[in-house]
Amino acid sequence: MPVLMSVLMHGTSVPRVVKSTRESRSSRPPKRGGVVVPLSVDKRYREFAAAFSFAGGTTPVAQSEHQTDEMIGLYTATKKSQVDALADDSKYYSAHIGSITSADQLLNDDRLRNYVYSAYGIDQSKWPRDTISQVLRSDPSDPNSYVNTTFASQLNGLKAQLAQAQSDVSAANSKIADYTAQLSQPGANVTQLKVQILVEKHHLESYATNISSLSDQIATINGFVDLAGAFEFSPDGSLPSGVSAQTAANVTITKQRFDDSKAAVYSAASPLNEAFAIRQFRTALLTVNSVDAFISTPDVYVFALGAVGLDPKEVSQATIKAVLESDLSDPKSYVHTLKDDRYVQLARAFNFDAKGNLTTPLVAQDAAEVLEITRDYVISAVKSASTASPQQQAAVRAQATKDATDYQEAIAGIDSVSDLLANRPMVDFILLAKGLDPRKVSTDFLKKIFASNLNDPKSFANTQSDLRFADIAASFNFDSKGNVARLPMMGPQQQDQFRETQANYLQQSLEQQQGDTNPGVRLALYFQRKAGDITSAYDILADKALSEVFRTTFNLPDQMAAMPIDQQAKFVDKFMKIKDLSDPAKVAKLLNRFSAMYDIKTSQSIGQGQSPLLSLFQGSSSGVSESTFLAIAKLRSRP
Numbered sequence: 001m002p003v004l005m006s007v008l009m010h011g012t013s014v015p016r017v018v019k020s021t022r023e024s025r026s027s028r029p030p031k032r033g034g035v036v037v038p039l040s041v042d043k044r045y046r047e048f049a050a051a052f053s054f055a056g057g058t059t060p061v062a063q064s065e066h067q068t069d070e071m072i073g074l075y076t077a078t079k080k081s082q083v084d085a086l087a088d089d090s091k092y093y094s095a096h097i098g099s100i101t102s103a104d105q106l107l108n109d110d111r112l113r114n115y116v117y118s119a120y121g122i123d124q125s126k127w128p129r130d131t132i133s134q135v136l137r138s139d140p141s142d143p144n145s146y147v148n149t150t151f152a153s154q155l156n157g158l159k160a161q162l163a164q165a166q167s168d169v170s171a172a173n174s175k176i177a178d179y180t181a182q183l184s185q186p187g188a189n190v191t192q193l194k195v196q197i198l199v200e201k202h203h204l205e206s207y208a209t210n211i212s213s214l215s216d217q218i219a220t221i222n223g224f225v226d227l228a229g230a231f232e233f234s235p236d237g238s239l240p241s242g243v244s245a246q247t248a249a250n251v252t253i254t255k256q257r258f259d260d261s262k263a264a265v266y267s268a269a270s271p272l273n274e275a276f277a278i279r280q281f282r283t284a285l286l287t288v289n290s291v292d293a294f295i296s297t298p299d300v301y302v303f304a305l306g307a308v309g310l311d312p313k314e315v316s317q318a319t320i321k322a323v324l325e326s327d328l329s330d331p332k333s334y335v336h337t338l339k340d341d342r343y344v345q346l347a348r349a350f351n352f353d354a355k356g357n358l359t360t361p362l363v364a365q366d367a368a369e370v371l372e373i374t375r376d377y378v379i380s381a382v383k384s385a386s387t388a389s390p391q392q393q394a395a396v397r398a399q400a401t402k403d404a405t406d407y408q409e410a411i412a413g414i415d416s417v418s419d420l421l422a423n424r425p426m427v428d429f430i431l432l433a434k435g436l437d438p439r440k441v442s443t444d445f446l447k448k449i450f451a452s453n454l455n456d457p458k459s460f461a462n463t464q465s466d467l468r469f470a471d472i473a474a475s476f477n478f479d480s481k482g483n484v485a486r487l488p489m490m491g492p493q494q495q496d497q498f499r500e501t502q503a504n505y506l507q508q509s510l511e512q513q514q515g516d517t518n519p520g521v522r523l524a525l526y527f528q529r530k531a532g533d534i535t536s537a538y539d540i541l542a543d544k545a546l547s548e549v550f551r552t553t554f555n556l557p558d559q560m561a562a563m564p565i566d567q568q569a570k571f572v573d574k575f576m577k578i579k580d581l582s583d584p585a586k587v588a589k590l591l592n593r594f595s596a597m598y599d600i601k602t603s604q605s606i607g608q609g610q611s612p613l614l615s616l617f618q619g620s621s622s623g624v625s626e627s628t629f630l631a632i633a634k635l636r637s638r639p
Contacts, residue, residue, distance in 0.1 A: 034487040062350055063287040064361035066412035071349050072278055075307035079269035086262050089115055090255055100245040103136040103237035117259040120230075121223040137235050138228040145235075147228040151221045158221070162214040169207045172200045230254055268306070277303055291324045291356035304349065308342040324352045329485040330364070348415075362477075364414040364484050369475045374404035375432035382535045386578040403429060417450045417482035435532060435582030449473050450482065466584065523549050524591045531581040537572035541565060548602045550576065552601055553594040 064073065093115045100106045103606045107113050107129055117124055122132060138147035179197045179372050182188050208533075230250045232243050239245060246254065259266070267273055277299075284299035295301055305312050305320070323343045326335035335347045353359040360366075381400030385393045407429050414420050421427060428438040449469045452461035461470040479485035527549040533539070541545045551560060554575045560568060572578075580586040 033308075060351065060358035062161065062285060062294065062352075062358060064351070064363070064412075066363075067349055067351075067361060068282065068285065070306050070413075071304065072281070074345070075278070075281075075303060076274060078307055079265075079274060082265050083269045086259075086265060090258065093255065093258075094251065097245055100310065101239055103133050103231070103233045106136070106245065106378070107133060115258055116227070116254065118261045119254045120227040121219060121261065122227070132227075133237065135224045135228050136231050137233050137237050137494060139235075140225050140229045145228070147224055151224050155218065155221055158214055158218050162211060165207050165210045169204060169211070172204045172207065176200045176204075196530050222349060225258075241607055289358055291321050291352050294324065294350065294352075295321060304346060308345045308349070310342055310346070321356065323347050325349055325354050325356050327354065329479045330484070352362075363412065363482055364420065364476055364478070365411050366477070370408050370411055373430060373433045374407055376435075376532075377404055377429060379408070379533070379535050380432055380435060380579075380582055383579040383582055386536060387573065415484050417447070417476075417478050420476070421450075423445055428474060435584075436466075436468060440454060450476070450478060453480075519601070520595070523552075523598075524594055527594070528587060528591060531587045534578060534581050536578060537569035537576075538565070538574055540576075541568050549591075549594055552597050553590060555597055555601075 038266040054443075061240055069579045088319075089111065092111050096109065096112060100109075106116070116122075117132075128328055133144045135151075138145040140147055140152070142148065176197055179193045179200070183190060183193050230253065232239060232247070233245070234240060268277070277479055278310070281303040284297050288294050288297055288300055294304075301320075302312050305315070319338075322334045323338070324347055326333040328335065328344070328347055330336075335343050348362060351359045351361050378397070381396050382393070385396040388396065407426065410423070410426055414423075414426075424443070427443070427446065431438045446469075449461045449464075450473050452459040452470070452473065454461060454470060454474055456462065461473055464470065477484055523545055526545050530543070530546060534546070540550050547561065550556070550572060551558060556571065556575075560571065574591075580590075
């Protein structure tokens with residue numbers, strides 16, 4: 001339960017808030033908009049800089065720290081699942097091989113067939129099923145059996161060819177060494193010798209190819225002979241009465257051969273090799289600055305594909321490049337045409353644009369948004385404990401800071417609106433940061449808010465009386481389907497920055513316009529705008545306009561400003577609850593009182609009709625110009 005919710009319900013106790021989805025680690029919030037503004041400068045300059053993202057808001061990287069952690073976790077999980085799958089295959093084989101009664105029955109069971117093929121080195125793409133069926137029916141001790149007449153009979157010739165190829169390799173290496181030695185002898189024909197060396201190197205390549213091909217053929221034939229000897233099928237494919245498909249010894253041999261064929265999988269999943277691969281990945285990732293660099297960096301390429309369950313030997317680099325350059329938010333982009341979630345996982349794990357260059361990370365909230373909402377949460381927490389003891393205030397601030405850190409870590413794991421709304425502590429954190437009571441906001445309501453088109457003034461979010469809900473939705477990078485996406489910029493601004501700038505312009509234009517004819521309106525609107533940032537009595541006393549609103553509202557003399565500041569602060573805490581300033585309804589009620597008291601103070605006659613100032617906050621049209629209400633209407637329904 002977030003600390004603010006606890007305060008609302010139980011006072012100033014400080015329980016834990018959002019739990020992180022990964023281990024805590026120190027982090028430094030990035031610059032907003034790529035602009036650094038000295039803290040000593042008027043904060044309006046900082047606000048101005050924060051309203052733009054000329055540098056994209058976040059540094060382009062191949063992977064963010066969270067993405068790297070996620071990929072490493074995925075790699076570890078994938079390797080473990082692959083080992084677990086092999087163990088399941090062996091269990092299945094042990095449980096079912098005893099019930100097999102014919103060669104065809106064995107081959108008709110996909111899991112048993114694949115297991116046997118792996119154990120005996122059979123490539124399904126090269127050998128027809130009928131061929132393997134006849135091998136299974138063969139007796140390797142019978143010279144006339146299929147396996148002997150078709151395959152084993154070739155072994156002597158193939159072995160002789162292999163021996164000759166190996167001899168040719170030795171001869172070629174000897175000639176190359178001899179020609180190389182002659183190059184340094186006086187009177188040597190260097191040109192001719194170099195030609196002869198090149199010729200022998202060409203021969204070496206040919207011999208090496210022959211050796212590889214001959215070795216594969218010999219291994220395949222030996223595998224066929226071993227396969228025939230591992231089963232007890234008759235020439236017609238049946239089993240003699242009372243005879244099992246395999247003896248216990250052959251079942252053990254087959255399972256051992258299967259494990260041997262999967263040695264690379266077991267090796268990759270070993271703690272030592274896994275740790276080495278992770279270390280190599282982290283180091284090599286630092287050099288990746290484009291899709292081309294990704295593809296040409298084996299320690300990254302092989303690791304990344306392995307993490308999502310893709311075999312680098314079975315997928316082309318051209319396919320991977322097209323996947324990484326795809327637009328995940330576009331259902332017609334290349335990655336979605338493959339209809340394979342592994343490719344989508346890979347594309348989401350890296351940050352490349354359509355040209356293969358680095359772009360910003362794909363995150364639910366930009367770092368600057370996270371920083372802003374956590375700051376607002378801490379401010380709200382401090383407000384909630386404004387009347388508590390100093391010790392309780394310190395505890396609330398400490399817990400709120402911890403909650404904010406947890407939120408920063410947890411938000412990195414959010415991939416969709418569904419993920420966010422399923423984590424109610426995070427939702428409550430966001431609502432409290434915006435000064436909203438989570439107990440009054442249902443998940444179904446928020447679903448409608450996030451499903452709204454924020455560019456449509458008539459959408460559900462934009463027609464709510466409280467626009468903080470639309471502001472919350474605007475602070476997230478969710479597409480129309482509710483998934484995290486890289487939303488297009490609105491010029492040099494992100495969506496929420498554009499909305500905030502527009503709102504601030506309308507608000508301050510309204511303040512200036514009305515202030516020219518009625519200073520009280522300007523004071524009230526200014527207080528309304530600043531109320532959310534007030535965390536203590538001293539914030540009010542440090543601002544001449546805010547303190548004037550306070551004194552006028554509670555009919556306190558202007559001479560009060562000459563009192564010691566601590567005494568003034570006690571008066572503020574006596575007459576006003578700082579935490580109420582996060583509630584627009586309570587602020588409006590306070591300003592209604594200010595309006596009435598301001599009119600009395602300035603000797604305006606109530607009998608002459610309701611004052612413009614009071615009308616502004618009570619909704620009456622008397623005394624307020626049409627342009628004022630037009631500005632207010634725009635402010636309330638801003639897209």
